Amino acid sequence: xxxxxxLANAIRALSMDAVQKAKSGHPGAPMGMxxxxxxxxxxxxxxxxxxxxxxxxxxxxxxxGHGSMLIYSLLHLTxxxxxxxxxxxxxxxxxxxxxxxxxxxxxxxxxxTGPLGQGVTNxxxxxxxxxAMAAQFNKEGHALIDHNTYVFMGDGCMMEGISHxxxxxxxxxxxGKLIAFWDDNGISIDGEVEGWYTDDNVxxxxxxxxxVIPGVDGHDADQIRxxxxxxxxxxxxxxxxxxxxxxxxGSPNKEGKEDCHGxxxxxxxxxxxxERLGWTHSAFEVPEDIYADWDAKEAGQxxxxxxxxxxxxxRAAYPELxxxxxxxxxxxxxxxxxxxxxxxxxxxxxxxxxxxxxxASQNALNAYGPLLPELLGGSxxxxxSNLTLWSGAKGIEKNDASGxxxxxxxxEFGMSAIMNGIALHGGFVPYGATFLVFMEYARNxxxxxxxxxxxxxxxxxxxxxxxxxxxxxxQPIEQVSNLRHTPNMSCWRPADAVESAVAWKxxxxxxxxxxxMVFSRQNLPHQVRTPEQIANIARGGYILRDTxxxxxxxxxATGSEVGLAMDAAEVLASEGKQVRVVSMPETGVFxxxxxxxxxxxxxxxxxxxxxxxxxxADFWYKYVGLNGAIVGMTTFGESAPADQLFKHFxxxxxNVVATAKSVL
Numbered sequence: 001x002x003x004x005x006x007l008a009n010a011i012r013a014l015s016m017d018a019v020q021k022a023k024s025g026h027p028g029a030p031m032g033m034x035x036x037x038x039x040x041x042x043x044x045x046x047x048x049x050x051x052x053x054x055x056x057x058x059x060x061x062x063x064x065g066h067g068s069m070l071i072y073s074l075l076h077l078t079x080x081x082x083x084x085x086x087x088x089x090x091x092x093x094x095x096x097x098x099x100x101x102x103x104x105x106x107x108x109x110x111x112x113t114g115p116l117g118q119g120v121t122n123x124x125x126x127x128x129x130x131x132a133m134a135a136q137f138n139k140e141g142h143a144l145i146d147h148n149t150y151v152f153m154g155d156g157c158m159m160e161g162i163s164h165x166x167x168x169x170x171x172x173x174x175x176g177k178l179i180a181f182w183d184d185n186g187i188s189i190d191g192e193v194e195g196w197y198t199d200d201n202v203x204x205x206x207x208x209x210x211x212v213i214p215g216v217d218g219h220d221a222d223q224i225r226x227x228x229x230x231x232x233x234x235x236x237x238x239x240x241x242x243x244x245x246x247x248x249x250g251s252p253n254k255e256g257k258e259d260c261h262g263x264x265x266x267x268x269x270x271x272x273x274x275e276r277l278g279w280t281h282s283a284f285e286v287p288e289d290i291y292a293d294w295d296a297k298e299a300g301q302x303x304x305x306x307x308x309x310x311x312x313x314x315r316a317a318y319p320e321l322x323x324x325x326x327x328x329x330x331x332x333x334x335x336x337x338x339x340x341x342x343x344x345x346x347x348x349x350x351x352x353x354x355x356x357x358x359x360a361s362q363n364a365l366n367a368y369g370p371l372l373p374e375l376l377g378g379s380x381x382x383x384x385s386n387l388t389l390w391s392g393a394k395g396i397e398k399n400d401a402s403g404x405x406x407x408x409x410x411x412e413f414g415m416s417a418i419m420n421g422i423a424l425h426g427g428f429v430p431y432g433a434t435f436l437v438f439m440e441y442a443r444n445x446x447x448x449x450x451x452x453x454x455x456x457x458x459x460x461x462x463x464x465x466x467x468x469x470x471x472x473x474x475q476p477i478e479q480v481s482n483l484r485h486t487p488n489m490s491c492w493r494p495a496d497a498v499e500s501a502v503a504w505k506x507x508x509x510x511x512x513x514x515x516x517m518v519f520s521r522q523n524l525p526h527q528v529r530t531p532e533q534i535a536n537i538a539r540g541g542y543i544l545r546d547t548x549x550x551x552x553x554x555x556x557a558t559g560s561e562v563g564l565a566m567d568a569a570e571v572l573a574s575e576g577k578q579v580r581v582v583s584m585p586e587t588g589v590f591x592x593x594x595x596x597x598x599x600x601x602x603x604x605x606x607x608x609x610x611x612x613x614x615x616x617a618d619f620w621y622k623y624v625g626l627n628g629a630i631v632g633m634t635t636f637g638e639s640a641p642a643d644q645l646f647k648h649f650x651x652x653x654x655n656v657v658a659t660a661k662s663v664l
Contacts, residue, residue, distance in 0.1 A: 002293045004221045007042065008034040009277045010077060010286050010294070012250055015069035016273060017283045018090040018097070020264045025091060025099065028247040028260035029067030032218070033152060033183050036243055039224040040150060040181075041074055041296070044232075048300030049079035052107040055329050055426065056307050058147045059110050059126045063119025064154035064183065065100040066262065072097045075108040077286070077294035082106060084284055103424065103452045111424050112452050115444050117160030118417045120180060123151035124166040125421020125430075127178035127238070128396070128406070132376065133427045135402035137325050142314045144307075144325070148177045148232070155193050158182065158201060162445075165414030167238075171209030174398035176235035179228065183218070185247040191258045202242065211237040218243030250277045328374050328427045331455070331511060337371055341505040344368070348501045349534055352526040357519040357559070358461040360500035362387035368504060369393070376428040378406035379459075380415050385521075386433035386461045412438045416445035416458065423454040429508065433459035435467075436476040436518055439483070449514040450488040456514040457507045463493065463518045464614040465649060466560055471639030480518060481619040484587055488513035492586045493613075495544075495562035496524045499585050502537040506586070518559065522642055525563040527583070540589030541601055545569055545581035552578040553608040553660050556623055558585055561612040561631075561651065568612075568656035579660065580606075584623075608663045614651050629659045 011034040019025035046058045062071045069090065075082040082096060086106075089095040096106040100114030110126070113119035126149040134145040157163050170178055182201065186193055205212045211234045213227045224243070231239035248260030251273045265273065274280070281287060315322035327334070344367040348360075355363075369375055369390045379388045394403035408415040412434045419430040439446065439460055449456045465475045483491040490510060492503035500519065507515035527544060529537075536542035541556075545566055553572070557565035562583045569579040582601055584590055590598065602609075602623065609628035611620030617632025624630060631650055638645060646652065 002290050004035070004038055006290060007293055008038040009250070009279050010290050011037060011070060011073040012277065013274070013279050013281070014073040014076070014087055014284065014286070016265050016270050018069050018072070018087050020267065020270060021088060022091040023264060025069060025264065026066040026262050027069065027265055028187070029064055029154060029183065030070035030073065031249045031251065031260070032185050032245040032247045033067065033070055034249070035219045035221060036152070036181055036224055036245070037070060037074055039221050040228065041078060042294070043225060044228055045150065046147060046303055047296065048304045049075075049108070049297050050301060051304060052080060054304045054307070056145065056147050059123070059149045059425070061110055061119045061123045061126070061149070061151040062101055062113055063123070063151050063157045064116065065113030065119060068097070068099065068101050070152075071101055071109065072106070075106065077291065078296040080108045082108070088284055111421065112448060115448065116154070116156040117162040118445060118448060120151050120153045120157050121162050121166035121414055121417035122421035122424065123149050123178060123180070124170045124175065125418035126425045127170065127175040128173065128418065129422045129425035129428055130177055131173070131175060131401040132396055132403070135400070136373075137321060139314070139318060142310065142317065144311060144314055148179060151178070151180045152183060153180055154183045155186070155188055155197060158199070159197055162413045162417060165411040166418060167205065167210070168208050169409065169411065169414065169418070170238045172398065173396065174209070174236055175238045178238040179231045179241065180239065181241045181243055183245055184242055185245045187247045187256070187258050187261060189258060189261055201240070205240045209237060211239040212242065213239060214242045216241055216243045218245035219249065252276055324373070331426070333509065334371060338505075338509070340371055341368060345498065345501045345505065345534065349498045349529060352528070353497050354523050354525045355497055356521055356523050357494050357496065357500045358387045358521060360494070360497035361459060361504065361517065361519050362390060363497065364501045364504040365390035367501070368508060372429065372508065373404070374427065374429050376404050376406065376422060376430045378408050378415060378431070379433040380408045380412045380438070381410045382434055383407070385435070386459055388431070388433045388459055408432065412441040413445055416442035416456075417448070419456045420445060420449050420452065420454055423449070423456050424452070429455055429457065431457035431459055433461065435462045435474060436460035436479050437462070437474050439479050439516075443482070446483075446489070446514065446516070447486060450486050453488050453513045455511055458514060458516045459519065460516060461519045462521045463559060464520070465633070465637040465645045466614060466642045467521045468642040468645065469639055472636040475637035476615065477633045477636060478616040481616045483516045484619060490515040490586060490588055491518065492516070493518040493559040494585050495557070495559055495583050496526050498527070498529065498534060499537055499583070502534070503585060506538055506589075520560050522560065524560055527562065527566065537585065538589070539593050539597065540586040540591070541582055541584035543580060543601055544583040545579075547578035547580055549578060551580035551606055553610065553664055554580045554582055554602060554606055555610050555612060555656070555660065556582045556584055556620070557612040558583065559613070561614055564651060564653065564656060565612050567653045568660065571653055571657050572660055577660070577664065608660070610656065610660050610663060612651070612656055614646070614649070627663060629663050631656055631659055
């Protein structure tokens with residue numbers, strides 16, 4: 001049997017060898033945290049390398065994702081489909097072993113990490129999902145959902161503001177199965193952190209309501225093991241284990257220094273490190289006895305088999321719940337959802353209400369919510385303005401996690417990254433809300449959702465200068481262009497209640513990326529449509545008002561400006577102009593339609609085009625071309641009632657008519 005230090009040294013050797021071969025990377029953190037990882041993975045982590053997606057596995061998140069060779073070494077050694085050639089291919093094109101852990105590239109990587117602080121925030125989402133799923137599905141004598149979330153985090157994660165947002169909420173919710181390891185090595189890229197980071201993290205996390213275990217020697221296996229046992233014993237509080245470590249442990253000339261944080265050690269230093277660690281094996285060589293001691297495949301399969309037996313007993317006792325659990329794990333919506341959603345959309349069209357699209361969004365939630373127990377909503381302290389609470393919403397609390405709604409508090413960034421963790425965990429479709437302008441606080445979490453193609457729904461209300469008196473600090477201008485330009489992001493800006501209902505259906509059915517839902521504060525007039533037009537809403541852009549023959553001009557609009565475009569078209573028609581109005585609530589979906597459909601909506605022969613949107617103007621050149629014009633925003637807004645602002649910035653029938661005439 002290999003010693004614990006030998007097992008940990010396998011991580012150190014693979015890490016420094018891979019970074020050296022790649023000529024870039026971060027060897028310091030893997031070498032410093034190897035002893036903690038060895039104890040956690042060999043003595044505690046419940047996982048099955050032959051089935052990385054087994055639902056009741058523990059989740060492991062490397063929040064300090066720059067130390068990616070730590071997790072790649074662990075996955076390789078324990079038996080995941082990560083070969084020694086994958087390790088040698090570290091940071092190369094199309095490698096499983098990317099520079100930072102990438103979800104979907106490498107089996108066993110639970111989430112993409114690298115932007116510091118988001119991994120631990122994802123971990124809070126994982127732990128929330130575990131607690132809520134357990135409350136909804138576990139029965140006496142049948143603990144089907146019962147796993148821990150472990151997260152490694154460094155000083156950088158601690159410094160990032162998002163960690164404050166997430167860890168504060170984790171304490172409030174009593175996430176007792178969340179266990180975080182702080183790699184307290186006192187080093188960041190610029191050197192010793194005491195010059196810029198002197199927080200008392202023990203007091204900080206205690207104030208959040210966490211159990212804190214201070215002063216653990218991160219290189220002493222017995223202390224690490226005792227700390228994890230203490231953490232697991234406390235199921236009422238999340239736990240922070242403070243591990244004092246030496247970055248680059250084992251490197252004679254670079255350990256404890258910033259030199260080893262983000263650069264290869266160098267061949268000479270690697271040779272000295274091998275000698276100091278007593279690791280006599282050549283580069284990328286791990287002895288068979290050490291592989292055997294690391295191998296977790298048999299134990300993992302045994303754990304999954306035992307769970308399968310428990311699931312069989314659960315299914316015998318609760319067959320409907322068992323089927324529902326499997327459906328939710330699979331991510332499939334109920335079989336009758338599409339049919340019922342279409343019926344609701346038809347009802348909305350028949351009703352013909354003139355309401356704010358944020359209210360239409362709430363109405364859609366009231367219709368779809370009862371059909372979808374997997375919906376897990378929330379708002380960043382704006383539920384009464386975002387209108388995200390629906391009739392069946394029930395808050396998740398510390399002592400009752402059976403609900404389906406999270407009161408996130410004023411934590412836009414934290415909310416969005418927590419939603420990523422919830423989606424990655426499985427079993428829920430999360431949505432969260434704030435004002436559109438505050439999307440920017442959460443921007444990088446949205447980018448990560450898009451990068452990982454996660455099924456998260458972001459509700460953004462107060463979508464333009466139309467919010468009025470709160471002024472330019474709260475009036476979004478450039479945010480929707482940002483969302484539209486983000487790969488894998490879907491962005492809807494509905495024109496009325498019907499488009500809002502269709503947008504919600506599309507967002508709920510989408511499984512390959514996040515969706516942003518952009519809703520108005522002010523009332524929007526109902527637009528009358530044929531059944532064919534209603535069906536075409538889902539194509540992202542469609543003809544809302546057409547002409548008898550070839551149009552002279554086309555007005556393109558979204559959201560609150562669709563009604564304005566319709567009014568302007570009526571004026572132009574009264575003057576003998578043939579004007580088509582195209583509503584384009586989701587430009588990305590429209591762009592993915594076949595060429596024939598796009599040509600039928602925006603024929604190339606009609607070059608007189610005007611785009612109308614009370615947001616950043618330049619986005620629309622792709623549709624209006626050099627011969628067209630745009631009625632949009634080129635400045636920030638002002639503080640005034642909405643009707644005055646629309647007039648001031650040119651969102652009037654007269655100006656749209658004049659602009660259309662200028663391009664005819």
